[in-house]
Amino acid sequence: MFKFSKDQVLAMADEHNVKFVRLQFSDIFGVLKNVAITVKQLEKALDNELMFDGSSIEGFVRIEESDMYLRPDLDSWVVFPWCSSEGAVARLICDIYTPKGKPFEGDPRYVLRRAIAEAAEMGYTMNVGPEAEFFLFHTDESGRPTLETHDKASYFDLTPVDLGENARRDMVLALEDMGFEIEASHHEVAFGQHEIDFKYADALSTADNIQTFKFVVRSIAQRHGLHATFMAKPIFGINGSGMHINQSLFKDGKNAFYDPEGKLELSEDCYYYIGGLMKHARAIAAITNPTVNSYKRLVPGYEAPVYIAWSAQNRSPLIRIPAKRGASTRI
Helix, strand or coil: CCCCCHHHHHHHHHHCCEEEEEEEEECCCCCEEEEEEEHHHHHHHHCCCCEEEHHHCCCCCCHHHCEEEEEECHHHCEECCCCCCCCEEEEEEEEEECCCCCECCCCHHHHHHHHHHHHHHCCEEEEEEEEEEEEEEEECCCCCEEEEECCCCCCCCCCCCCCCHHHHHHHHHHHHHCCCCEEEEEECCCCCEEEEEECCEEHHHHHHHHHHHHHHHHHHHHHCCEEEECCCCCCCCCCCCCEEEEEEEEECCEECCECCCCHHHECHHHHHHHHHHHHCHHHHHHHHCCCHHHHHHCCCCCCCCCEEEEECCCCCEEEECCCCCHHHCCC
C-alpha cells in the first residue's frame, strides 16, 4: 500500500508548479535510466499506461518482445530542489511490467523485492547503510571532464585545501531537501575524493536512495562546473572509491546479529551470514565489481579489500565488524 495516493501526487505536482516528471528505473548494470514526461501526461503515468521500448535497455528483452510498462512507485515522488520555480521537475521511481501485467524478472528492483520477500518468510528484515565515495574532476571549456582532480586535499582536510567543500555542502542540502538524513560528509584520502554518508534504511529504500544519491551528486557537481565520478579507480597509484555497505538483520524487532553471550557479542546468525558472504564472495564480486577498472582498486596498500576474510579491526579483509553492539550491531 502506497503512502501517497494518485490524487495526492497530482495535487503535489500542482502545488510545486511541476512541469516535467522523470520516470526513473535501472538497467541490469545498475545504470539509471529515465523517460521524461510533461505534467499533462502524469495522470496517464499514474494509471500505469506508459510504455517504452525495452529492447534498447541493457539486459532487458529482445526486439521482438520490446513493449514494456512503467509502473510508478507513488511513494518515490520527490521534486528536485535545484530546478526553477518557473518550471519544477519531479521524479518517480518505476517498476517494470510486461504487457501481460506481470513484473519483469530482469528488473533489478523486482529481483531485490523477491530476495526481501524470501528473507521475510524466514522472519528477517534487512537494514543497509551505504558509505559512498566519489571523485570531483575539473571540466574543460566545453564542459567535458578532464583528468585533473578538483583539489590536492587529503583525509578530513578543510578549506582552503578542500576546494570541494562548497559543492559537497550543496549536495548535502539538496539531498536533505529530498528527504535524506545525512549523517556526515568529508574529504576522503585521495586528491579530489569525497564521501557523503546517509542514514540506513530497509534494503529496497537504500537501493533507491543510492541511485538518487548518485544522480544528485552528479547534477550538483555539474552546476559547479565539475564532473563527479563513482568510478572505482580513476587514477593509478592513489586510493580508489568504494561503497562500504553496513548490513544488519532484524527479527521480531531485535538485531539478529547481536548476542551478549556470544563470542565478540555476535550471534550464530551473524557468523552464518558472514560465512555465506565469504562462500559466495566470487559470485557477489560480479555484482559489486562489474568492470575491469573495479579490480584495479582491489590491490594491497589502498584500504581496499584484498582477502576473502573477516576482521573486527583490519580493513584489508572483505568483511569488517564495527565496534558498536546492541541494536547497532552490523557488519
